[in-house]
Structure formats: C-alpha cells, structure tokens
Amino acid sequence: MQKQAREIHNIKTITQIGLLIALSIIGATIKIQGSIAFDSMAAFFAALYINPLAGGVVGILGHLISSATAGFPLTLPMHILIGIQMFAFVYIFGWLYEKTPGGIPVVVATLLNGPMAALTVVPMSLMLGLPFSGWPLFMVIWLPLTIASFANILLAVILYRSISRGR
Incomplete structure (x- = not known):
C-alpha cells in the first residue's frame, strides 16, 4: 500500500x-433505479488501470460528489x-484482480457491492430513522x-482489457 501511495503522488496519476x-459523476447521471447508477465503473477501472488505492479514492470521492449532487x-x-x-470494495477488487485476474474478483466485488452493501445499510438506516428503512429498504435495493x-x-x-491490449 505504501508503494501505491507513492505512485499516486505524481501529476499524471493525479490528473487521471x-x-x-x-467520469464517475457523469456515470451517476445514468440511473438504473433511484440513486443506483453507473458511478462506480470509473472507480473499478481505476483500481485496475492505476492501482487499488487510486480506485478506492475514486470510489469514495466519486460516490460522495455524485450523492451530493442528488442532495x-x-x-x-x-x-x-x-x-x-x-473505497473498501473497490480496493479489494483491485487487489484480488492483481492476484487472480479473471472471474473471481468480478464475482467477489459484485457480491460485496451488491447484497453485502445493501445488508450493511439495514442497521444504519434504522439508527438514522429513515422513513423507508430496515429490511424493506434491503428488499428494494439488493x-x-x-x-x-x-x-x-x-x-x-x-475497458481495462481493451486499453491494455493497446499498451
């Protein structure tokens, strides 16, 4: 991780x-349901193209900015x-892809960012007292x-594989 942090501190990587x-913010405008959209594609790509840490940074900032624009x-x-x-799911995906490229990282990241993410919002939504919370929220979003x-x-x-062929 320390090597990845050093790699992020150059102008080319910061620009990327x-x-x-x-791109994550643009993807946030392409909705699937409610606030579920194509905002995380850029983060998963960054985890592959740059490194897992950069992907995590794109993931957290892209999500926070796109959710801020939705209020x-x-x-x-x-x-x-x-x-x-x-941040965590994208980092795990990038790390796994470096170790075992192919289908396993895709399946793991899909399960983490899909049902696992939906499951973790259940207790938080109840604590916050959201009008639509708990298991009904899980059932609608998972x-x-x-x-x-x-x-x-x-x-x-x-996208990563297509670009990698051209390198």
Missing part, C-alpha cells in the same frame, strides 16, 4: 484520478458509510444494486 472522478437522498451519514464501503454492481464492474474490466 481527477478525470476518473469526473444526499439517504442522509449525509449514510452516504459517508456507503463511500467508505466503496437486486438492482447487484445488477448495477455487476454491470459497472464488467464494463470496467472490458
């Missing part, structure tokens, strides 16, 4: 991260939790979130 955060529909504390999850996660991750892998 900035552009991918902007934090699930409240700021909930979106901070989701942003932290995005399937579209899983589908969107898979689509975001698969697009990132396809």
Whole structure:
C-alpha cells in the first residue's frame, strides 16, 4: 500500500484520478433505479488501470460528489458509510484482480457491492430513522444494486482489457 501511495503522488496519476472522478459523476447521471447508477465503473477501472488505492479514492470521492449532487437522498451519514464501503470494495477488487485476474474478483466485488452493501445499510438506516428503512429498504435495493454492481464492474474490466491490449 505504501508503494501505491507513492505512485499516486505524481501529476499524471493525479490528473487521471481527477478525470476518473469526473467520469464517475457523469456515470451517476445514468440511473438504473433511484440513486443506483453507473458511478462506480470509473472507480473499478481505476483500481485496475492505476492501482487499488487510486480506485478506492475514486470510489469514495466519486460516490460522495455524485450523492451530493442528488442532495444526499439517504442522509449525509449514510452516504459517508456507503463511500467508505466503496473505497473498501473497490480496493479489494483491485487487489484480488492483481492476484487472480479473471472471474473471481468480478464475482467477489459484485457480491460485496451488491447484497453485502445493501445488508450493511439495514442497521444504519434504522439508527438514522429513515422513513423507508430496515429490511424493506434491503428488499428494494439488493437486486438492482447487484445488477448495477455487476454491470459497472464488467464494463470496467472490458475497458481495462481493451486499453491494455493497446499498451
């Protein structure tokens, strides 16, 4: 991780991260259901193209900026939790892909960013007293979130492999 942190401190990488955060915000406008959108594709791509740490940074900042533009529909504390999850899930995906490229990282990241993410918002939504919270919230978001996660991750892998062939 320390090597990855050093790699982020050059102007080319910082520019790439900035552009991918902007792409994440653009992806946030392509909705699947409610606030579920194509904002994480750029983060998963960054985890592959730059490194897992950069992907995590794009994941958390992209999510927080895109949710801010929507007015934090699930409240700021909930979106901070989701942003932290995005950082962790994207980092894990990038790390796994470095170790075992192929289908396993895609499946793991889809399960983490889909049903696992939906499951973790259950207690937080209840603590925050959201009007639509708990298990009803889980039941409504887990399937579209899983589908969107898979689509975001698969697009990132396809884009990465296409660009990698040209390197």
